[in-house]
Amino acid sequence: xxxxxxxxxxxxxxxxxxxxxxxxxxxxxxxxxxxxxxxxxxxxxxxxxxxxxxxxxxxxxxxxxxxxxxxxxxxxxxxxxxxxxxxxxxxxxxxxxxxxxxxxxxxxxxxxxxxxxxxxxxxxxxxxxxxxxxxxxxxxxxxxxxxxxxxxxxxxxxxxxxxxxxxxxxxxxxxxxxxxxxxxxxxxxxxxxxxxxxxxxxxxxxxxxxxxxxxxxxxxxxxxxxxxxxxxxxx
Amino acid sequence: xxxxxxxxxxxxxxxxxxxxxxxxxxxxxxxxxxxxxxxxxxxxxxxxxxxxxxxxxxxxxxxxxxxxxxxxxxxxxxxxxxxxxxxxxxxxxxxxxxxxxxxxxxxxxxxxxxxxxxxxxxxxxxxxxxxxxxxxxxxxxxxxxxxxxxxxxxxxxxxxxxxxxxxxxxxxxxxxxxxxxxxxxxxxxxxxxxxxxxxxxxxxxxxxxxxxxxxxxxxxxxxxxxxxxxxxxxxxxxxxxxxxxxxxxxxxxxxxxxxxxxxxxxxxxxxxxxxxxxxxxxxxxxxxxxxxxxxxxxxxxxxx
Amino acid sequence: xxxxxxxxxxxxxxxxxxxxxxxxxxxxxxxxxxxxxxxxxxxxxxxxxxxxxxxxxxxxxxxxxxxxxxxxxxxxxxxxxxxxxxxxxxxxxxxxxxxxxxxxxxxxxxxxxxxxxxxxxxxxxxxxxxxxxxxxxxxxxxxxxxxxxxxxxxxxxxxxxxxxxxxxxxxxxxxxxxxxxxxxxxxxxxxxxxxxxxxxxxxxxxxxxxxxxxxxxxxxxxxxxxxxxxxxxxxxxxxxxxxxxxxxxxxxxxxxxxxxxxxxxxxxxxxxxxxxxxxxxxxxxxxxxxxxxxxxxxxxxxxxxxxxxxxxxxxxxxxxxxxxxxxxxxxxxxxxxxxxxxxxxxxxxxxxxxxx
Numbered sequence: 067x068x069x070x071x072x073x074x075x076x077x078x079x080x081x082x083x084x085x086x087x088x089x090x091x092x093x094x095x096x097x098x099x100x101x102x103x104x105x106x107x108x109x110x111x112x113x114x115x116x117x118x119x120x121x122x123x124x125x126x127x128x129x130x131x132x133x134x135x136x137x138x139x140x141x142x143x144x145x146x147x148x149x150x151x152x153x154x155x156x157x158x159x160x161x162x163x164x165x166x167x168x169x170x171x172x173x174x175x176x177x178x179x180x181x182x183x184x185x186x187x188x189x190x191x192x193x194x195x196x197x198x199x200x201x202x203x204x205x206x207x208x209x210x211x212x213x214x215x216x217x218x219x220x221x222x223x224x225x226x227x228x229x230x231x232x233x234x235x236x237x238x239x240x241x242x243x244x245x246x247x248x249x250x251x252x253x254x255x256x257x258x259x260x261x262x263x264x265x266x267x268x269x270x271x272x273x274x275x276x277x278x279x280x281x282x283x284x285x286x287x288x289x290x291x292x293x294x295x296x297x298x299x300x301x
Numbered sequence: 302x303x304x305x306x307x308x309x310x311x312x313x314x315x316x317x318x319x320x321x322x323x324x325x326x327x328x329x330x331x332x333x334x335x336x337x338x339x340x341x342x343x344x345x346x347x348x349x350x351x352x353x354x355x356x357x358x359x360x361x362x363x364x365x366x367x368x369x370x371x372x373x374x375x376x377x378x379x380x381x382x383x384x385x386x387x388x389x390x391x392x393x394x395x396x397x398x399x400x401x402x403x404x405x406x407x408x409x410x411x412x413x414x415x416x417x418x419x420x421x422x423x424x425x426x427x428x429x430x431x432x433x434x435x436x437x438x439x440x441x442x443x444x445x446x447x448x449x450x451x452x453x454x455x456x457x458x459x460x461x462x463x464x465x466x467x468x469x470x471x472x473x474x475x476x477x478x479x480x481x482x483x484x485x486x487x488x489x490x491x492x493x494x495x496x497x498x499x500x501x502x503x504x505x506x507x508x509x510x511x512x513x514x515x516x517x518x519x520x521x522x523x524x525x526x527x528x529x530x531x532x533x534x535x536x537x538x539x540x541x542x543x544x545x546x547x548x549x550x551x552x553x554x555x556x557x558x559x560x561x562x563x564x565x566x567x568x569x570x571x572x573x574x575x576x577x578x579x580x581x582x583x584x585x586x587x588x589x590x591x592x593x594x595x596x597x598x599x600x601x602x603x604x605x
Numbered sequence: 606x607x608x609x610x611x612x613x614x615x616x617x618x619x620x621x622x623x624x625x626x627x628x629x630x631x632x633x634x635x636x637x638x639x640x641x642x643x644x645x646x647x648x649x650x651x652x653x654x655x656x657x658x659x660x661x662x663x664x665x666x667x668x669x670x671x672x673x674x675x676x677x678x679x680x681x682x683x684x685x686x687x688x689x690x691x692x693x694x695x696x697x698x699x700x701x702x703x704x705x706x707x708x709x710x711x712x713x714x715x716x717x718x719x720x721x722x723x724x725x726x727x728x729x730x731x732x733x734x735x736x737x738x739x740x741x742x743x744x745x746x747x748x749x750x751x752x753x754x755x756x757x758x759x760x761x762x763x764x765x766x767x768x769x770x771x772x773x774x775x776x777x778x779x780x781x782x783x784x785x786x787x788x789x790x791x792x793x794x795x796x797x798x799x800x801x802x803x804x805x806x807x808x809x810x811x812x813x814x815x816x817x818x819x820x821x822x823x824x825x826x827x828x829x830x831x832x833x834x835x836x837x838x839x840x841x842x843x844x845x846x847x848x849x850x851x852x853x854x855x856x857x858x859x860x861x862x863x864x865x866x867x868x869x870x871x872x873x874x875x876x877x878x879x880x881x882x883x884x885x886x887x888x889x890x891x892x893x894x895x896x897x898x899x900x901x902x903x904x905x906x907x908x909x910x911x912x913x914x915x916x917x918x919x920x921x922x923x924x925x926x927x928x929x930x931x932x933x934x935x936x937x938x939x940x941x942x943x944x945x946x947x948x949x950x951x952x953x954x955x956x957x958x959x960x961x
Contacts, residue, residue, distance in 0.1 A: 141487055141488030147486045153480070153486065155479045155480050157475075162472060162475075166487050167487055213487070217487070335727075340727075341730065343734075389932060393935060393936065393939075398727055399658065399872075400939050402664060402730055403872070403873060403931060403935050404931075404935050406869055406873070406931065407927075408928060410927050410931065411924065411929050411932070413928075414925040414927070417921030418920065418921030418922050418924075419921070521921075536731070578738075585731065585735040586732055586735050586736065589724055589728055589735075590720040590721070590723070590732065593728055
């Protein structure tokens, strides 16, 4: 499997506070990789460092080439970042949100993709003209996912998708993620506090602690190791 | 008798809609800028004055055909608005509100000074795009100038609306107004969108100036009163609502004209022409203090 | 720098200022003394505006209107009846009108501050802007009190000290302008001291808490309503005193004496001088009085080539310079001149630390 994304000793800071102290990880093409850890470990910051929404130092390479630093350029490189809290455009309609997902595309197949995306989220079609802000939390998260898909990304950065959602919805969400990965070959880097849910779809995982990678391995290893589960994953 | 009174009344309504249309254009400019960049552009009026002077000088001093000068001015104003955002506003956008206020005030002072410096303070005459005929519509005397002004104002508003609703750029502009951080993530070049907003606003101001100057004469203070009316309209409609700006502008124009008209009757005789401006100022104060969100806006929730 | 050192430096600076103020008229001509008197007047207004904007973070583009209220109070109390049959009788000596100017303006400030609680940032700026633009019209409306469009003339009236004869003070004879200079600066230094006292105590801390974080302030038990309206009242009272002195200095008031430009210049002065710190305000006041003149090429004219001066002296030229300078200052020193001093102080302190 080829490496799609590689982070090498990436550091990031918010003003005077350093959040990442040298994080290295890889994501292979078509792989689902989880980033786990406690609050404040730097998981969200890692995704932000990739999408360029926080300033970083260190190397990030996409298919062997250095990744640009501005969010606009990262989006053009077909990396879709679904941030914490969904990030839907609440005052715009569902369809407008979806179209924005395709903003960087210049081809003519956007309209067709609207239909294609609806196959993963069938209820979206009927709600096309509904204001995004009136959707429930779970629906907004699905919308955010669908929007990301509209950009035909190669890599999906998912930040805490389970936040604020009921367990049933979380399960459905991750089912869709797995489906997307299997059907579209979409690589996914998912940051999660709900380690169990994340490990159920990922093939590998990293555990962050205080801005560094504390542990890495296949999901099976991490799931199987009881002491790891108790001390790092909380279950 | 009644018919004559009605005719008079309708005449006032029509000319109120015309002046209101001009207020609406400038108010829309203010709202576009505030919605996207969170800045109240105190210099909006002066920028419009500058545009009007450019139109005048192309037509009067350089012999351009008026119908060439008009669109050329629009294009130049658009470019000027974009440039103003990139050069002057962008560096201070994220800073304190106070800093931004002072910067737009500095712009106001400098642009006003430039207009005087370049073209002197004497009044000039800009021709109107419309003939000065008066039509008879069912007994009501309506000037073509007024009708034309209403048509142009509403026409531009509709065009802008179409742009915002149905084009990719428009969608991006709206996205930026709703959630700029998200917009960056989907690949929108946010700061260029903001600059575009300033460009459109400058263009709206230019049209407002070119529609107003023929009747009141062109001098450096052209837009000063108009800016106040535009503020009143924007605040009345809701300073983040484009619909509010248009409705507010038209309503303000009609109401002020009606007050003028009604002042011939005893109940309203306290109203005089010189109270137009203070009335608009009163609108600003009352709306801000009673219902800051205006008619169409959500009141900014001030917690605590 | 330790707080004690800072205070000692501050005290020394203040003492130096007092001395400089006291002896300056001996070195400058009459006209310049008048200009410096205006600097004192602006300083008083800025001290007040600083309490509002620098300490509680409320933006006002309307303090010229509060100056107008103070100025007209002074004028009416001084001239009143004699001039145009006004209702108050008049005849109060100029200096004694100042407390009334402060009171009346302060009350208006309180009254404005109450509804203004619901507005923040730009909305407040807009509301105060509208207030200031409306003031001249309001003045014209209440003709019986204000003399309408022609205003109130104070020159040559016995209530105006020094207007009929030169002033005798401690055995010295002073011209009107010199007297004006000493009057305004005495009031200014007093105002400075009062402001300092107010701000160093509980009130000042409460003000700062409101500016830094309203939410935190409330949870510490600071009543937002009380302190924000208090700040409005105090700042308006200061502006009222400045307005009264302005009327005395101008020797007349009319609707055009306090235009919107004055309100704008006051805000400019407080921002360029630097918010929060009293020291920068002196610079701010100097900027208000002299920048328009410098923009015309006066005083600094010798520094620039003649051709440039000629261009900037054409009508509109000074305004361009003024506006551009304003924008540049906001780019380069966003925290104003006192921010610059602060930075300099920090750099000095850091250098000193490195040496030890």
